[in-house]
Amino acid sequence: MRAAVLHGFGDLRMEDVPDPAPGPGEVVVDVTCVQPSVTECMMIAGEPVAQHGHLAAALARGPVRFGGHEFCGVVTAAGRVPAGSRVTVVETVVCGRCAACRRHRPDACASPGFVGFTRPGAFAERVVVPAANVVPVPDGVSDSAAAAIQPLAGAIHAHALAAVRPGESVLVVGAGVMGLLAVQVARHGNAGQILVAGRSRAKLDLAVRFGADLVLGAGDGVAERVADATEGVGVDVVIETAGGAPSVGLSGAGTLDLAVRCVRRGGRIVLVSVLPEGAPAPLARLRERSVSLLHPGSGAGAFTHALRLVARGDVDVESLVTHRLDGVDEIPEAIRITADKPAHGAINPAQVSIGGPAWHC
Template identity: 35%
Template sequence: MLALRKTSPEPGLDFAEVPEPIPQPGEVLVEVEAAGICGTDVHIADWTAGYASMTSAMPVTIGHEFAGRIVELGEDARGVAVGQRVTVRPSTVCGHCAACTAGDPDGCTHRRGIGIGRDGAFAALVRVPAANCVPVPDGMAAELAAMTEPLSVSMHAVDLAAVKPGQRVLVLGPGPIGLGIALFATAAGAEVVLAGVHDEARLTTARAVCDGTAIDLAGADLPNALAAAGQDKPFDAVIEAAGATAAIEGGLRQLRRGGTLVVAGIHARPAPIDLTQLVRMEQSIYGAYRAPVTDWSRVIAFMQRHQDRIQAMITHRLSLADAKEGFVLLRSRAASKVILRA
């Protein structure tokens, strides 16, 4: 079968014909119906800092946002059935380390990510642990179900910010994670401002998807752009999903005393932070990376209620054979979410 793979620790991805996988004990084989290209996949393709740990897994098929149908069960695969529609949490754990045996699988010291440390979903078939499968309602389109993973990160970021009705939330970065954050924060009753830089195509998508104000910072710094839009009051929460260090520094300046900054972007280099100001303003910083599996059913229920809005986030649909075109679209910020379909 055709697969898109990371074959060496340098920029680039390669197509290859690989054998169909065989599910191991406790695993299932999923026929991929839809898979999203994530910002992480672009970082892997470009080989930016922070992904050296996946070198030992190469060559490895990438892709970790996906949904499909179970077509085969491995020995002792429990709680699932052939023909069942699922999306898959991509964090796989060992089940034997101290964290796993203590009931903290997210602290697993041998955790491997599907599409990073083991073969992922940019192929026709992928083997995954049965325990990682999350049922998908029959009426939900596969491309929407494939959005569960990124939207789980968005929900987790809003949860960490403890967003409440009537609060003001500034979201920095109008990619899929940022769009999801804006959706969840709005649903929580907040007034949302979403900002990007030279990002008009994705901000156009944001205006179609989200309530609130969308601002392009091209040619203006953040304070002046916010003031011009009548949004110069301090924010209760700032949630960063841009992966740009300037967003951290600038976002903290827009935060009220006692406010919360949540960092959801992946950064290739450290960000400067004025710790004295942070202390005096009694502000908090959280990192949002991986939502607990219990959040996934909440995300799916949210998507069922807001299918039209989630659908509008998907701007491009391509075949697996054309996947590299999707990476070009994402690098140029011409696309919001690219879905690869069977």
């Protein structure tokens, strides 16, 4: 089969590799639609973000199958999942053996793996995954929407972690795909005033369509406008989605500082973005203002709920998919587009249809 193989940072090649064989408790999934995440793009480029050390060590030993944790496919070699099932997959693979897993705390697993990061992912025609990580895709949800469901699951986790109460104000920093999904989740989650800060006027217009009450451009004096909108108190919750490496079109580490300046005393900040290792954090101000800094997790429950929201029409994912490519060998091009979405006018990562016309994706 064809698959992406990383030979070094910045050197991703499509190659012929052996078909994968499932082990105990695993299934084979034929990939129908896949999209690169911004984090994967940063890691392929060699940015020092989460899992960078693991990838660097692996590359020192030779080429690596890397990438592809946001995808949809069809089960072909079945175990506990019937063949022909249309599925997506939760990326975090827990060991099931450590003390945390035995105590039903998989979120605290001592040695988790990650589809596409520590084991081969879906930048390929087919992939082997644990049956326990498979999430069925309901009728009415396209392969494209299912491949894009992980960011929506992340937005759901962020909203739940912030424990947004009815009527509380929410500021979403960033109007990319994560920010726009966070707006939709906040609106359906009974938030009160929703504010969005972003750089793209077209994306801010989408934020209004999705339920934002006030949108602020980068030059609008965001902290001052937020203070005005909240009578000087600050927002109850900030969902930060824009930080990360500027090399892939993100906003560096300054978005966390902005979040601290906009949140009220005793408020909550959920850091959704993946900042580089060693990024500065205003810890003294967080402590002085009694602000909680939170990090969302993952899990099949949010995936299932996210798919249900899409099936009901409560959240619009597909209108955020602006670039679709056809054929497994287009994966490097999808990564190139996703690594610089502003230059290509992309919102969601570019998607690749595998095994069929792009409109099937």
